[in-house]
Amino acid sequence: MSGFEIIQKGKENGDGVILRYRTRKGTDIYCLGVPLNYSSGEDWDLGASWSYLIDGNRLTLVDTGQFNKYDVFHSMLIKAGFDVANIARVIVTHGHEDHDGNLPEIGEASGAELWAHFAYPSMIAYYPDIDDGARRPGFPGSCRCCMMPDSFNRNCTGYQLKRSRIKITNPVSGDTTPPDSDFRFILTPGHSPDSLCTVFQNEVVFSGDTLLATITPHPSLMLEYLVNRRILPGSYGTDNSAYGLLAYLTSLHKLMKQCAKTSTLLPGHRLFEKGAINRLKPAARAEEIIRFHEERCENILRIMGNTQMGLKEISVELFPLRLRQGMGKFMSQREVMSHLELMNVLGDVAWEDGKNFISRATGTDNYRAFFVKMLEMPPVSDMAQRPGNK
Numbered sequence: 001m002s003g004f005e006i007i008q009k010g011k012e013n014g015d016g017v018i019l020r021y022r023t024r025k026g027t028d029i030y031c032l033g034v035p036l037n038y039s040s041g042e043d044w045d046l047g048a049s050w051s052y053l054i055d056g057n058r059l060t061l062v063d064t065g066q067f068n069k070y071d072v073f074h075s076m077l078i079k080a081g082f083d084v085a086n087i088a089r090v091i092v093t094h095g096h097e098d099h100d101g102n103l104p105e106i107g108e109a110s111g112a113e114l115w116a117h118f119a120y121p122s123m124i125a126y127y128p129d130i131d132d133g134a135r136r137p138g139f140p141g142s143c144r145c146c147m148m149p150d151s152f153n154r155n156c157t158g159y160q161l162k163r164s165r166i167k168i169t170n171p172v173s174g175d176t177t178p179p180d181s182d183f184r185f186i187l188t189p190g191h192s193p194d195s196l197c198t199v200f201q202n203e204v205v206f207s208g209d210t211l212l213a214t215i216t217p218h219p220s221l222m223l224e225y226l227v228n229r230r231i232l233p234g235s236y237g238t239d240n241s242a243y244g245l246l247a248y249l250t251s252l253h254k255l256m257k258q259c260a261k262t263s264t265l266l267p268g269h270r271l272f273e274k275g276a277i278n279r280l281k282p283a284a285r286a287e288e289i290i291r292f293h294e295e296r297c298e299n300i301l302r303i304m305g306n307t308q309m310g311l312k313e314i315s316v317e318l319f320p321l322r323l324r325q326g327m328g329k330f331m332s333q334r335e336v337m338s339h340l341e342l343m344n345v346l347g348d349v350a351w352e353d354g355k356n357f358i359s360r361a362t363g364t365d366n367y368r369a370f371f372v373k374m375l376e377m378p379p380v381s382d383m384a385q386r387p388g389n390k
Contacts, residue, residue: 002026005276011035011326014048014272015347018080021264023203027053027182029078033063033272034073036098046215046269052206053080053252056182058088061112062198062206063268067159069102084109093208094114094195095123095163097144097156099268104162117187117194118171119233124163127231128232134227140164141231143190145224172196185256190248193216193228193236197255204264205282210251211269213278216289218331219248219338222345226389245338246345249290253374256286266272287375294371300339301348308352308360311336346370 002024010016017033017172033048051073052062059082065073065174074084087110092100094117107114123142134144141162172185186197188210198206209217222244230239235243241250266281272278296318303309303317311333313325319332340359343349346366352358 004279008076010048010207012273012275013045013049014270017048017075017272018076019272019277020080020150021204021266023136023201025203026052027201029053029200029204029266030082031054031266031271032065032073032080034069034078036066037068046098047273048269048271048381050266050268050271052266053082053087054200055082058090059086060089060093060183060294061087061106062266062301063099064102064210066098067099067156070102070105073102073106077302082109087112088160091112091198091206091208092120093206093268095120096192097159099161099208100163104159104166107166113169115170115172115185115191117196118173118195119189119194119236121171122231122233123192123194124160124166125162125231130230132227132230137383141228142194145221145227146331147334148327186251186254188251188254189236189242190219190244190251190253192220193232193242196338199262200258203254203262204243204266205259205262206266207255207282208252208268210248211255211265211280211282211285211289212267213285214273215270216292217248218335221244221334221338222246222341223337245293246340248338249293249342249374252286252290256283256290257282259286262350264390277335280333290371290374294367296335297343297348299369300336301343302364304359304361306361308358310356310358311340312350314340343367 002022003138005020008018015035016034019027019031021031029069032051034051036046036049051065054060072201078082084106090106090112099140114132125142126140128138136144136146139146174187182201185197188195188197191209195208195210197210220243222240225243226241241247259282262282265282265285270278300314300316303314314336315332324332340349348362348364348366349359352360352363
């Protein structure tokens with residue numbers, strides 16, 4: 001029988017939980033809730049970082065959990081009945097440390113082929129001679145704009161160095177006709193430029209952080225494109241289609257259209273929350289998040305009224321105090337910034353002081369027509385190369 005089964009109980013937020021999902025075709029997918037270190041209270045608790053082991057023709061792992069969690073990951077894998085040496089293929093959803101953190105160790109122990117977005121190699125490399133306004137120019141591409149405190153970043157340096165030595169055997173791009181397989185990929189930049197979703201048996205979507213349950217992923221910023229444009233590969237370096245809320249919404253539109261027939265979302269976080277499994281359909285969740293961002297644009301314009309305002313002022317009005325504590329202070333302002341960037345492109349917001357991110361509403365509401373078009377556009381074809389069964 002298809003559906004979920006609890007193999008190992010853990011915490012209510014998913015830490016240590018092992019689930020088994022059986023597809024309609026009878027393939028077992030083991031869902032491993034690898035714990036995270038940086039939860040900061042219930043409201044900002046991402047829960048576990050989920051890794052997924054597909055027991056198909058070739059044992060395939062989607063995401064590897066947070067760095068320094070290899071022993072935890074390995075013990076959960078053994079509990080599920082497997083060993084790292086059995087893994088034949090690893091798919092990386094994107095280059096953030098809670099998703100590719102144990103990739104160096106797993107790759108070395110298994111010799112597995114590594115599949116990732118074609119921009120991923122650029123994200124894990126270092127560019128000491130390219131500053132371009134990076135907050136942390138000595139860090140690899142994915143971390144040059146990192147807002148985390150120094151105390152956290154000191155823990156990342158070893159992982160970043162090991163990750164930079166990884167060879168991606170199968171970079172995924174959208175310019176080839178894929179062979180017949182249970183897998184297909186969709187390039188979904190926006191949360192990060194190298195975000196990649198994987199569709200399995202046209203039933204399951206492994207979404208990384210592009211689609212999450214019960215929370216909306218943070219979009220990247222268009223401003224980050226200016227920092228990283230010289231390190232990005234191909235057209236990503238000449239035309240910003242990889243950073244910002246516009247890129248993210250475009251990716252959500254792809255998922256809404258191309259995953260209309262899939263039934264099960266397996267996200268990077270909050271698959272299991274408050275002691276229960278979140279059972280969501282990918283296309284419906286993508287549409288829901290698009291509509292959420294439309295409402296957020298409306299609320300920001302309402303807050304701004306006819307007054308010029310900065311990020312902090314808007315975030316104070318938009319978010320309750322509990323969501324502006326600790327790292328929430330920076331994340332809430334970043335969320336506001338992503339929407340102001342979009343509405344600036346649409347003509348609804350003008351920068352009064354771009355250096356200090358002070359803006360004013362122009363009195364238009366072009367965002368409304370934009371979101372109507374976003375939800376009604378015909379499907380976008382951007383299927384990417386997928387791994388065949390060898």
